[in-house]
Amino acid sequence: MIHEKFNRIGNNIWEISPDFKPGMRVPVRIFSSTKLIGGIDNKVIDQITNVACLPGIKKYACCMPDGHMGYGFPIGGVAAFSTSDGIISPGGIGFDINCGMRLMRTNLTLDEVKPKMEMLLNRLFGTIPSGVGSKGFLKLDRKNFNRVMEEGVNWCLRNGYADRNDIECIEDHGRLPGGDHANVSEKAVSRGINQMGTLGSGNHYLEIEIARPSDVYDHDVARQFGIDRDNQVLIAIHCGSRGFGHQIATDYLKVFAQSVRKYGLEVRDRELMSAPIESDEGKSYSSAMACAANAAFVNRQLIVSGVRRVFREVFQKSDDALGIDTIYDVAHNIAKFEKNSIDGREETLLVHRKGATRSFGPGKAEVPEKYRNIGQPVIVGGSMETGSALLCGTTTADNETFGSSLHGAGRTMSRMKAKKTIRGEMVKERMKENGILVKTGYMPGLAEEAAFAYKNIDLVVEAVDALDISRKVARFVPLLNIKG
Amino acid sequence: MPYRFSDEYSPADAGLIITGDSLEELFADAAIGMTEITADLVNIDESREMPVEIEADSLEQLFFDWLSEIVYLRDADGFLFKSCDLKIDIGKHAKLKGRLFGDSIDPGRHILKVDVKAVTLYRLKIEKINNHWRGEAVFDL
Numbered sequence: 001m002i003h004e005k006f007n008r009i010g011n012n013i014w015e016i017s018p019d020f021k022p023g024m025r026v027p028v029r030i031f032s033s034t035k036l037i038g039g040i041d042n043k044v045i046d047q048i049t050n051v052a053c054l055p056g057i058k059k060y061a062c063c064m065p066d067g068h069m070g071y072g073f074p075i076g077g078v079a080a081f082s083t084s085d086g087i088i089s090p091g092g093i094g095f096d097i098n099c100g101m102r103l104m105r106t107n108l109t110l111d112e113v114k115p116k117m118e119m120l121l122n123r124l125f126g127t128i129p130s131g132v133g134s135k136g137f138l139k140l141d142r143k144n145f146n147r148v149m150e151e152g153v154n155w156c157l158r159n160g161y162a163d164r165n166d167i168e169c170i171e172d173h174g175r176l177p178g179g180d181h182a183n184v185s186e187k188a189v190s191r192g193i194n195q196m197g198t199l200g201s202g203n204h205y206l207e208i209e210i211a212r213p214s215d216v217y218d219h220d221v222a223r224q225f226g227i228d229r230d231n232q233v234l235i236a237i238h239c240g241s242r243g244f245g246h247q248i249a250t251d252y253l254k255v256f257a258q259s260v261r262k263y264g265l266e267v268r269d270r271e272l273m274s275a276p277i278e279s280d281e282g283k284s285y286s287s288a289m290a291c292a293a294n295a296a297f298v299n300r301q302l303i304v305s306g307v308r309r310v311f312r313e314v315f316q317k318s319d320d321a322l323g324i325d326t327i328y329d330v331a332h333n334i335a336k337f338e339k340n341s342i343d344g345r346e347e348t349l350l351v352h353r354k355g356a357t358r359s360f361g362p363g364k365a366e367v368p369e370k371y372r373n374i375g376q377p378v379i380v381g382g383s384m385e386t387g388s389a390l391l392c393g394t395t396t397a398d399n400e401t402f403g404s405s406l407h408g409a410g411r412t413m414s415r416m417k418a419k420k421t422i423r424g425e426m427v428k429e430r431m432k433e434n435g436i437l438v439k440t441g442y443m444p445g446l447a448e449e450a451a452f453a454y455k456n457i458d459l460v461v462e463a464v465d466a467l468d469i470s471r472k473v474a475r476f477v478p479l480l481n482i483k484g
Numbered sequence: 485m486p487y488r489f490s491d492e493y494s495p496a497d498a499g500l501i502i503t504g505d506s507l508e509e510l511f512a513d514a515a516i517g518m519t520e521i522t523a524d525l526v527n528i529d530e531s532r533e534m535p536v537e538i539e540a541d542s543l544e545q546l547f548f549d550w551l552s553e554i555v556y557l558r559d560a561d562g563f564l565f566k567s568c569d570l571k572i573d574i575g576k577h578a579k580l581k582g583r584l585f586g587d588s589i590d591p592g593r594h595i596l597k598v599d600v601k602a603v604t605l606y607r608l609k610i611e612k613i614n615n616h617w618r619g620e621a622v623f624d625l
Contacts, residue, residue: 415495415625416491453495
């Protein structure tokens with residue numbers, strides 16, 4: 001077991017010292033549990049120790065309990081860089097910039113939804129475009145798409161697709177500053193302009209979930225997040241910036257291949273191509289990334305707008321009666337300038353989170369005012385058979401992980417192997433037996449996303465709770481799932 | 485088959501290993517292999533044709549740009565690749581010129597699977613072994 005070579009510095013923290021690999025500037029800290037640490041892959045160790053070699057990295061590189069192999073950074077990788085001599089790397093953010101999770105509450109309960117499950121599933125599937133080649137219901141012209149990428153969800157508010165509570169409860173209020181369309185290629189625009197309001201494919205989904213009373217761990221915090229009745233219906237959305245963000249990442253990998261040579265940067269993996277934060281290339285990518293992040297916030301918001309319309313039609317109720325309100329929207333593929341305490345001094349760092357969620361504790365100005373006494377909601381997506389979890393951020397995370405926590409269950413089995421193990425139809429049947437209806441345009445995709453292909457979400461949630469980098473609030477079971 | 489899929493690279497994504505007698509053959513088979521990740525090939529017609537021209541600093545970069553172009557055309561033009569007629573030069577710069585043949589995405593006719601989000605640089609490789617070409621590519625899904 002590779003972890004036996006590391007120093008166990010806490011009950012659930014393992015440290016890899018800088019002498020593990022030549023060039024490491026800082027240690028690595030793996031945040032895990034005794035149940036999970038044995039499953040950590042050598043590739044993850046190789047990747048996170050490569051991250052520890054990057055210029056300007058501060059304190060240590062972190063790997064979250066759901067860590068698994070990515071490109072450049074592992075999924076679950078977190079690293080913070082000095083703004084004076086640090087770098088920005090698309091490999092620390094991911095191709096799907098601002099892939100994230102939205103969680104919505106409703107006033108509905110299971111009893112009200114059960115008689116209309118089939119209808120609701122079919123109407124949602126017919127309204128929210130998903131799968132390969134899907135196009136959004138909006139025909140955006142170039143001027144408005146520029147506004148989408150620069151203004152984020154403020155554009156939705158002005159055009160009737162969002163309300164003020166949505167804006168209040170989205171990370172960064174749905175707009176990362178600094179987005180300038182001049183830093184985005186025409187290719188990125190033409191890939192993304194018709195895809196706003198679409199789920200995409202792969203592990204992206206729209207899910208209707210239930211908060212069973214037995215699965216609410218902290219009733220006071222849950223109530224403050226809007227979970228206030230037994231068997232309450234919730235809505236979870238997992239998707240990102242679609243082809244727009246993917247193209248920006250692709251474009252800048254090429255730009256940064258030149259930057260690495262130009263600035264004499266040493267990177268141990270081509271997927272860690274980087275540029276100094278303060279260089280022209282670094283600033284340009286930072287701006288383009290903000291554009292993609294803003295488009296992703298808009299993408300999820302437009303899906304929410306479609307979901308609200310379907311609920312109004314199916315339940316014949318007004319928005320007020322349905323109470324479909326945003327609990328929170330988190331980005332889990334992003335880099336952001338955030339204040340951190342380094343050696344007792346407050347310093348602004350560029351925090352990269354790749355498959356990791358911000359988990360700010362109480363008191364932080366970035367946390368919505370209505371949650372500021374308890375900490376930021378942390379939304380964790382699981383497999384379509386197991387549902388998701390809601391946690392809240394902590395001061396421990398602020399101090400130990402640059403305000404970060406896990407993002408999901410973490411895949412353990414390849415898509416190919418999953419498809420060889422079970423047929424999609426069997427997964428669908430098994431889900432139906434468990435009271436979950438699922439709809440997809442590609443049936444074998446259900447096998448790829450089956451529960452056994454992922455880590456047990458409860459184990460990773462228990463791990464971060466024990467580490468106190470997020471605290472358990474509630475767990476939700478799936479009722480309806482639309483798989484992209 | 486001139487290409488095969490591999491899951492040894494990444495559990496979440498798809499890897500492709502391609503062999504060919506010529507660079508043109510290898511590039512074409514890599515593109516068709518990548519398309520097969522996105523859609524069943526059976527009903528993809530060659531009803532559309534478009535020109536393609538790419539220049540890059542190296543052969544490997546040309547390979548990356550070529551596959552990225554096919555991904556781009558799927559999203560931007562709804563184009564599903566089926567075949568191509570290419571000429572590749574590897575002089576001071578690597579150049580590719582030719583025509584693409586394929587179909588417009590039609591959920592009614594095509595069995596659509598999963599989007600390739602991007603071509604990655606992870607293990608991206610192209611090499612000549614005993615007069616044959618061999619390539620590797622891993623795709624983010």
